[in-house]
Amino acid sequence: MVRMSEKSIVRFRRKRLVAASAALAVSLALAAPAVAVAQPGTGSGESSESSDPPAPSGGEEGSDTAPDQEQPPVDEVPIVPAPVAPAPVVVDPAPPVQGIAPAVVPEAPSTVRPLPQIAGAVVVDEQGNTTITVDVIPQLSDAEKKALEDAATASKAAAEASAIARAEYDEAMANFTDANDAATKADVDAKKAALDATTSAENAAKARAEAVIASGLAKKADADAKAAQDAEKAAADKATAAAADFEKADTAAKDLEAKAAASGSAEDNAAAAAARLDATTKQAAADKARADAETAAAQARDAAAAVAAAFETRKAADIAKALSAARQKAADLAASVVKAASAQVAATRAAELATQLEAIAADATTADDAAVAAAAKARSDADALKATADAARAESEKAAAAAATAATDQTSAQAAADAAEKKALDAEAAATKAAEASTQAAAAAEKAKTDLAAATTAAAEAKTAADAAKTAADTAAKADADLKAKAAELAASGPKFTITIKLGDTVATDVPVTEVDDTTVSVDETGTELIGVFDGEAADGATFETVDYFTTDDAGNTVVAGSLPAVDLALGDSGSGEGSGGSAAVPALLGGAAVLGAAAVGGVVFMRRRASDDASA
Known part of the structure; x- marks a missing residue:
């Protein structure tokens, strides 16, 4: 059995702590993206929905406005700042409508945009590196906001005028049924012309509002395409760097493993194990970076296609809303699966660490037993040498007495006394050395006991962490199953x-x-x-x-x-x-980018045509 010095044991423990920290960082890095995906969306995505239910169409004949084209009043829809501001759109004045007084022209609004919003974020990658990002979000100018408000006001006024004209036309038609004279017919024709004029004015106002929104959609889609291309390049660079880090770590791990196999040293084995764990961690980071690069490339392709789709999609807002809701459901399910997988990885890593610490504790127990046996043997040897020294001293004293009483054989007796004294001194030196060895063996035994206690405590803590990680994995798996069952129950009921x-x-x-x-x-x-x-x-x-x-x-x-x-x-x-x-x-249909474009206009304004009965009331 190879014995490790105290310095080697300290280095080995330090490397084990580094390896355990790396394993924990990998587990947290795997779980963090899924948790972010699973969070419900906030911000501009929520402000695009109207708080009022859709107004009924009234079912009147001759109406050319579909239910999905009806818009709420402008004063009921909040204006929300968006990440990208569209270019100002010049809105032509609506044609005069019968029965509507001309509005007073206000002072021209300012074209100066307010100060941008500042948004920051802190990102921690798999290796523990922290990156701080700051985003500058431009705001709409007063002129751009005024263009949207004017378009909404014109559409609202045109819708009201159209409703009034429709009521007058219906009344004229009723009179025409009762009296078929020339005057009544002329009145019906006049009311029909007024109705056509108000309908044209309403359609023109609606077209101007749609032009403002379409301009924002197109500009936001183009900005998204450029941002997606930049993200694709950054992700590819990150994937390349991660792959290089893995190759370097894998080469270092192979060298240390070969060195450990050749030497058989426990210290080399520990260094090789730590290097292999580092290589495994960097391989996981490289795989994740590669997947991120592929995702960024796909998003870049989708964003490029969305530039054209922003001009062609007729129901961009409704379809984008449907796709966004569907992706949120899929993200919730995927998040629960990733949480369960991440918790399982953490449990597996913790169990492996507990097994390693238990093995180290077993080695420490063996070393403790060996040290106790060595101390006992050293004490026995010291006692034997001390007995020899006592016997030699007795012989020396006996020889000295014989020399004192035997004067005739003084020379021989003196030589015997000197030899006996030297033997006694040698025996005392050996006894002292044996006592020192016994003391060192006792200290080694005490240190082995201390190491055994520390290893046992670490093994118990690792087992507790493994049990907690397994419980978290089971909880995440149950949450995933509950979410799927709830979705199935909702679909059935x-x-x-x-x-x-x-x-x-x-x-x-x-x-x-x-x-x-x-x-x-x-x-x-x-x-x-x-x-x-x-x-x-x-x-x-x-x-x-x-x-x-x-x-x-x-x-x-x-x-x-x-x-x-x-x-x-x-x-x-x-x-x-x-x-x-x-x-x-x-x-x-690539409608996902349309939702982001709608948010970029600075507040998505939905204008719903009021039903004729609401206008009459």
Whole structure:
């Protein structure tokens, strides 16, 4: 058995502490991204939703405004600062509307933008390095805010005028039914012309407001594309650096392992184990950096495609809202899985550390027993040498007495006395040396006992940490299972409807579904959960336009597929014979970037056309 010096033991303990700290850092690094993903979104994403329910359309004939195009009053929608401000949009004055007095032109608003907001963040990577980032968020100028407010006010006034004209036209039509004279007919024609004028004014105001929003969407999509490209390059550089660190650590670990195998020294073995743990940690960091680089590359491609999609998507806000809600659900499930996996990794690392400390404690016990035996043997040897010294001293005294009484043999007696005295001195020196050896052996035995107690305590603490980590892993796994069960229960207990489903080029009618939420339905026949938007309120006969669906990955986690499902997979027999090309999966609409673009305009303003009965009231 190789004995370690006190200095080597101290170095070995220090390396074990470093290795344990590295293992804990890896576990925390694995769990941190998932916890961040699982947090519910705040900020501009919440402010884009109106607090009032949608106003009914009134069901009047001749209305050309769809339910999803209705907008709330401007004074009910808050203006929220956005990360990227759009360029000022010049809004032409709306054409004069019958019955509406011209508004007083206010003083021109300032084009000077207010001071930007400052946002900071502290990021800690896998190696414990801390990075502080500061983001400067520009604000909308008064002119840009005024453009949005003017567009909303013009649309509101035009909608009210259109409602009044519609009521007058209906009244004129009723009179025309009772009296078919030329004057009444002329009045009906005049009311019809007024209605057409107010409708045109309303459409023009709405087009100006949509132009302001579309400008913000396009600019934000372009900024996102550039930011995604920068993030892709940074992630690739980080992945390359992490791979180089792993190669360097792996080479160092291999050298130390070869050295330990050749020498068999416990100190070399400990150094090799610490180096291998460092290499394993850096390999995990390299793998994560590589995955981050791939994710950043995919986001860059998506952001580039979103620049064109920002101009082409008609229902960008509704579809983006549906995709955002679906991704939040998938993120919640993925977060619980990552938490469980991270807790399991921490439990495994803690169990391994406990096993190592228990082995060290066993070695310390063996060393303690050996030291006690050596101390006992040294004490026995010291006692034997002391007995020899006492016997030699007795012989010396006896020889001296013989020399004193035997004068005739004085020379021989003196020589014998000198020899006996030398033998006695040698015996005393040997006894002193044996006593020192006994003292050192006793000190070594006491130190071995102390090391044994410390190792036993460390092993108990490591076992406690392993038990706590296992409990955390079990809790995270149970939370994941509960979340999935809750999602399944919600899908099974939602309201039932028979609706029309648009799936790419396929249109299936009379499809029984269960509404999970306002952007997700579950097809009763297949159980597939589709993501999209209703053309109006969810009810029997409504139309649901599909943009994505939920599926599971190789690990069994619920994720957003990123494409449209096959018709037979999504609808079963309900989709047979409907539309064309519905059986092949087509790319899903890239609506995610549109939500970010809407937030960048400086406050997404939804304008809902009021129903004619509300305007009359």
